[in-house]
Amino acid sequence: MEQQLLTVPEVMTVLRLGRCxxxxxxxxxxxxxxxxxxxxxxxxxxxDAFVCQLREEAA
Structure with missing residues (x-):
């Protein structure tokens, strides 16, 4: 089963962004x-929604 809720450190890893x-x-x-x-x-x-939003903004 895929994780439904991610911690902030997990989000940091997925998006490759800093904590702040x-x-x-x-x-x-x-x-x-x-x-x-x-x-x-x-x-x-x-x-996923955030990444889609970034892609739309870039287009």
């Missing part, structure tokens, strides 16, 4: 996230 950049994207609303207890998680689909 990932949190800035979350804060700005460009990257969807949810809070589970005290932890922040990013749905896998949100990463």
């Amino acid at each position: 950049t990932v949190y800035d994207l979350i804060r700005s609303g460009r990257l969807e996230s949810i809070k589970v207890g005290r932890s922040r998680r990013v749905p896998a689909a949100a990463i």
